[in-house]
Amino acid sequence: MTHQAPAKQSLRKALTETPALNEEVRQAIRPGQSVALLQELHILTREGKLNQDSRRKLKQVYHLYQFIEKLLLELPERVHGEGLADAGLTVADHGAGKSYLGFILYDLFFKVRSTGHIYGIETRAELVEKSQALAQRLGFPRMVFLNLSVAQSTDSAALPAQIDLVTALHACDTATDDAIAFGLAKRARAFALVPCCQAEVARHLGGSRALMLARTPVAELWRHPLHARELGSQLTNVLRCLYLEAMGYQVTVTELVGWEHSMKNELIVARYTGHKKRAAAERLHAVLKEFGLEALLDTRFTGARDNFEVNQALHSGVV
Numbered sequence: 001m002t003h004q005a006p007a008k009q010s011l012r013k014a015l016t017e018t019p020a021l022n023e024e025v026r027q028a029i030r031p032g033q034s035v036a037l038l039q040e041l042h043i044l045t046r047e048g049k050l051n052q053d054s055r056r057k058l059k060q061v062y063h064l065y066q067f068i069e070k071l072l073l074e075l076p077e078r079v080h081g082e083g084l085a086d087a088g089l090t091v092a093d094h095g096a097g098k099s100y101l102g103f104i105l106y107d108l109f110f111k112v113r114s115t116g117h118i119y120g121i122e123t124r125a126e127l128v129e130k131s132q133a134l135a136q137r138l139g140f141p142r143m144v145f146l147n148l149s150v151a152q153s154t155d156s157a158a159l160p161a162q163i164d165l166v167t168a169l170h171a172c173d174t175a176t177d178d179a180i181a182f183g184l185a186k187r188a189r190a191f192a193l194v195p196c197c198q199a200e201v202a203r204h205l206g207g208s209r210a211l212m213l214a215r216t217p218v219a220e221l222w223r224h225p226l227h228a229r230e231l232g233s234q235l236t237n238v239l240r241c242l243y244l245e246a247m248g249y250q251v252t253v254t255e256l257v258g259w260e261h262s263m264k265n266e267l268i269v270a271r272y273t274g275h276k277k278r279a280a281a282e283r284l285h286a287v288l289k290e291f292g293l294e295a296l297l298d299t300r301f302t303g304a305r306d307n308f309e310v311n312q313a314l315h316s317g318v319v
Contacts, residue, residue: 021048028058034107037138041100061104064194064256067269068167071190072109074271075164088115092153092163092186094179095171096120099131099145105167106140119163120145121153150178154185162187170196177300180240184247184303191244191270194256195237200300201293202232208292218290237266239287239301244270245280246304 021035028050029038038044043054043061050058075089089110093102099120110116120143122128128147135143146158153159166183168176176195183191205212205222212219222228241251249270256267284304288294297304 025050028055030062030108032112034111034138037103037107040134040138041103060256064101064169064192064267065104065108067254067267068105068165068192069109071165071192071269071271075189088113088117089164090116090160090162091118091165091167092159092182092188093118093120094150094153094166094168094182095175096122096127096131096145097124098127099134099143101167101169102131102143103134103138103140106135106143110142111140115142117142117144117160119159121148121150123147123149150175150182154182159186162189164188165190165192167192169194172196174198174200174300176240180244187272189272191249191268193240193268193270195240195266195268198233198236199229200232201236201239201296202229204293204295205232205291212292216290235287235291237268239284239293239296241268242280242284242287243301243304244268245277246284248272248274248276 021029025044025048029035029044035044035048039046039048041057043057044050045054072089072091091102091105093099093105096102099122102118102120106118110118120128120131122131122145125147128145131143132145135141135145144158146153146156148156148158163183163186166179166186166188168179171179171193176193176198177200179193180191182188202222205228206225213223222231237253241253244251250273251268251270254267254269256265281304284301285297288296288301
């Protein structure tokens with residue numbers, strides 16, 4: 001007779017036995033929420049209790065969910081063919097990591113619905129395997145985890161032709177830009193992005209520092225490397241917002257949680273309207289030129305180049 005390892009026995013027990021919750025916990029969590037999932041995410045202890053750190057995590061989770069729930073409720077399921085609804089709303093979570101966000105979304109929104117899928121896209125195979133195994137144990141059948149890069153996910157047959165909502169939580173450096181590129185290719189109806197550290201623009205600023213200092217006193221804003229990093233982070237998100245507006249999205253930017261919880265605190269929400277703003281494309285080009293970042297039109301903001309040129313032609317009466 002074989003015996004399971006103690007760790008596996010403990011995990012199975014935690015997933016099959018719901019601990020008795022005290023009044024504080026019952027008041028803190030939402031009705032019907034999976035206690036086993038909250039334990040796996042270390043929001044609840046194995047005994048089903050909250051501590052100071054988990055209270056902070058729970059506050060962040062619910063605050064972010066409020067924004068995403070509103071987006072999902074605004075997106076009616078697409079109808080095609082003979083008036084038949086498709087397989088429901090689709091969410092792609094880029095740079096999913098341990099799929100913290102995806103599991104919460106499924107538990108709070110998709111679990112009580114008969115349709116809809118969440119696709120967790122992650123390049124680390126071991127995290128994909130663990131997330132898939134957890135989804136199976138929790139009984140979350142419409143969660144799919146894919147070990148793919150952004151470029152691969154854009155063309156993968158494992159994903160539908162259109163994605164309704166693209167999310168990226170604390171996606172580092174250019175990963176947020178990759179998620180935007182994916183969403184544009186998939187004709188996403190909405191984005192919910194929480195960027196993390198950003199270094200690409202700061203590197204570009206540093207590379208042209210001497211030239212820009214000779215050209216304009218504004219370059220004093222990034223003469224020192226620390227300032228270049230801080231300015232680069234701010235500038236990156238401004239450019240992302242302009243790009244999304246130029247590509248047909250209405251964009252809002254808000255604080256996710258209080259600064260006492262996280263310094264990486266900016267939430268970018270974009271809803272597709274189909275109205276590509278000429279002014280946004282022109283401002284994007286102007287900002288890139290002002291900071292010597294025109295090269296990004298060939299890498300990060302490729303759609304805005306065509307948008308800008310068409311707008312310029314329309315504005316001048318050429319077409």
